[in-house]
Amino acid sequence: MRILVTGGAGFIGSNLTRLLVAGGHAVTVVDKLTYAGNLSSLADLQGKPGFTFVQADICDAEAMRRTFAAARPEAVMHLAAESHVDRSIDGPGEFIATNVTGTFQLLQAALGYWRSLSGAAKDAFRFLHVSTDEVFGSLGPTDPASTSRPRTTRIPRTARARLPAITSPAPGWIPTACRSW
Numbered sequence: 301m302r303i304l305v306t307g308g309a310g311f312i313g314s315n316l317t318r319l320l321v322a323g324g325h326a327v328t329v330v331d332k333l334t335y336a337g338n339l340s341s342l343a344d345l346q347g348k349p350g351f352t353f354v355q356a357d358i359c360d361a362e363a364m365r366r367t368f369a370a371a372r373p374e375a376v377m378h379l380a381a382e383s384h385v386d387r388s389i390d391g392p393g394e395f396i397a398t399n400v401t402g403t404f405q406l407l408q409a410a411l412g413y414w415r416s417l418s419g420a421a422k423d424a425f426r427f428l429h430v431s432t433d434e435v436f437g438s439l440g441p442t443d444p445a446s447t448s449r450p451r452t453t454r455i456p457r458t459a460r461a462r463l464p465a466i467t468s469p470a471p472g473w474i475p476t477a478c479r480s481w
């Protein structure tokens with residue numbers, strides 16, 4: 301598959317990208333390379349077929365539109381975020397910009413791209429938003445989405461209920477998903 305991974309130079313994104321490329325997927329990584337991103341974590345993939353790196357800010361609507369047009373992804377895995385929650389106390393602005401406005405811009409770019417698709421490609425397109433229990437609340441030990449249990453659809457449904465602005469624009473889109481780990 302052709303997969304667009306945002307935040308692919310981060311802790312989880314770099315390992316995810318390595319796994320996807322090893323699995324034969326064509327991966328385009330979009331990353332702003334903030335203090336949390338490190339291109340050296342993808343050094344072994346540089347120059348490999350199936351790997352493309354784009355340094356860009358997900359808040360940049362035009363850059364996201366261009367990236368979708370070039371990468372023509374079949375799926376998006378959105379991990380770009382200000383992820384260190386403690387930092388939001390001193391500098392909440394960056395969190396609003398990336399996690400809210402940036403996610404919105406990325407969704408808009410994905411929606412515009414998705415509308416340009418047709419048939420099976422349109423039906424099969426997926427957008428996966430990886431976020432955190434800081435957004436969705438803690439899970440109890442018997443919660444069906446607990447890490448000790450197989451993945452369920454409960455969290456995406458909960459997320460949709462709590463984040464009406466990021467509801468699915470089309471059947472089959474996964475508006476957001478979360479594992480607490």
Ligand SMILES: NC(=O)c1ccc[n+]([C@@H]2O[C@H](COP(=O)([O-])OP(=O)(O)OC[C@H]3O[C@@H](n4cnc5c(N)ncnc54)[C@H](O)[C@@H]3O)[C@@H](O)[C@H]2O)c1
Nearest residue numbers: 307309310311312332333334336337357358380381383432
């Ligand atoms: N690491 C964990 O234990 C954990 C736990 C629960 C949820 N999560 C969630 O998973 C996701 C990824 O986590 P992580 O630990 O890999 O985060 P990370 O902080 O290591 O990486 C985030 C990446 O996003 C990039 N980025 C930040 N702002 C950007 C922007 N505006 N445009 C483009 N790229 C930008 C950074 O450069 C970095 O490479 C986050 O949503 C996080 O909340 C992580």
